[in-house]
Amino acid sequence: MFIPSENTTPVFKDSILIMPAVAVGNVGQLAVDLLISTLQLPRVGYLHSDCLIPMAGNNPYATGKEDTDELHTAAEVFWAPELKMAVLQIRAPVVKSKSKRFRQLLLSWIKSSGFCRTLVLSSTHAYHRDDQQLLGPPLRYLATPSLLKSCGDALEELGWKEMERVALCPGSSESGAPEPRLRVPGGGITKSLYDDGCREDVPLVALLVFCSEGDNVPDAVTLLNHLDDWLHLLDNPNPEAKWKIPTSWRLLFGSGIPPAIF
Template sequence: MFIASQNTTPAFKDLTLIMPAVAVGNVGQLAVDLLISTLNLPRVGYLHTDCLIPMAGNNPYATSQDDAGELHTAAEVYAAPELKIVVLQIRAPVVKTKSKRFRQLLLSWIKSNGFSRTLVLSSSHAYHRDDQQMQGTPLRYLVTPSLLKICGDAFKELGWKEMERVPVCPGRLERGTQEPRLYVPGGGITKSLYMDSCDEDVPLAVLLAFCSEGDNVPDALALVSHLDDWLHLLDNTNREAKWKIPTSWRLLFGSGIPPAIF
C-alpha cells in the first residue's frame, strides 16, 4: 500500500500520524494542507490503493516555477522526524463500495508502522446538531480507550469538549436500543474508523468541527490551531497569522469571473 519516494523505506515507529477524513467542507484536508505548507514537510511516499478515486495534479505546495510541475497523487505521506510527526494527505473521495476495505488497509498500515498515536481531522454537518451541541465551541473530539490511557487528563486540561452522544430518532432504532449513539453526519469514514480503532485497540483521536459547505478556510484554521494547542508544533501565540496558505488555495473557488463577460 505504501510506496516510498526513495530507495529506503522511512521508519515511522513511535511517531504521531496526522490525517484527514474526507468530510463536509473538506475541513480536515484544508487543515492538513496548512500543516504541510507551514512546516514545509517533505514528501516521503504515497499510498497506492484502488479504494480512492484516482487523481493527479501539479504540486499544491509549489514555492517556485521549478517545483510547480511536480506530479502529486490522491494520497501522499509527508514526514518530519524532528517534530515526531507523519502527515497523510488524502485528496480524493473513498469509493463507496470500498470504504470498509480502505479502513482495514489504513489500520493495518498504522499498526505495522508502530505509530504512537493517530489523529484524524474531520468535520460534521452543523445543521444536524442537537441543542447541547449548539452550545459553546463548534470543535469536538473523540478518543479511543487505548489512547486515553496514554493521554490521561490531557483533553480535560485543554478544556476540550468531547463529541456528545445523541438520542436515537424515533423509528431509527440502532441495534434495538434507545441509548444515545455516536452520530457524525457528513463525516465520511470518521465514525467507522473511530469504532474500528476502538475494537482493534488502536490509539486514535478524532478532532472535528461542526461546519457548513462554503468558505471553510476559517474552519480549517480553527481546527489546525486547536490541534496545535495539544501538539505545540508552532511556538508563536499569534498562530493564525503564522499558518502559511498553500499556493494551490489561490484557485480554491475557481479562477475568478472572466472580464470578457462584461
C-alpha cells in the same frame, strides 16, 4: 499500500500520524494543507489503493517554477523526523463500496508502522446538532480507549469536549426510547474508523468541527489552532510562524470572472 519515494522507507515507529477524513467542507484536508505548507514538510511516499478515486495534479505546495510541475496523487505521506510526525494528505473520496477495505488497509499500515497515536482531522454537519451540542465552541473529539490511557489527562487539562451521544428521536423521554447513539453526519469514515480503532486497540483520536458547506477556510484554521493547543507545532521549529496558505489555494473557488464577457 505505502510506497516510499526513495529507496529507503522512513522509520515511523513511535511517531504521530496526522491525517484528514474526507468530510463536509473538506475541513480536515484544508487543515492538513495548511500544516504541510507551514512546516514545509517533504513528501516521503504515497499510499496506493484502488479504494480511493484516482487523481493526479501539479504540486499544490509549489514555491517556484522549479517544483511546480511535480506530480502529486490522491494520498501522500509527508514526514518531519525532527518532530517525530508524519502527515497523510488524502485528496480524493473513498469509493463507497470499498470503505471498509480502505479502513482495514489504513489501520494495518498504521499498526505495522508503529505510530504511537493517530490524529484524524474531520468535520460534521452543523445543522444536525441537538440542543446540548449548540452550547460552547463548535469543536469535539472522539478518542479510543487505547488513546485515553496515554493521553486522557492531557485532553482533560486542555478542556476539550467529547462528542455527545444523541437520541435518534429528539425530545423522546419514554422508557422504551432507543439509547442515545454516537453520530457523525457528514463525517465520511470518521466514526467507522474510530469504531475500528476501538475494536483493534489503536491509539486514535478524531478532532471534529461543526460546520456548513461554503468558505471553510476559517473552520480549517479553527481546527488546526485547536490541534496546536495540544501539539504546539508552531513552537518548534519556528515560534513566530503563522499558518501559511498554499499556492494552490489561489484557485480554491475557481478563477476570476473573464473580462471578455462584459
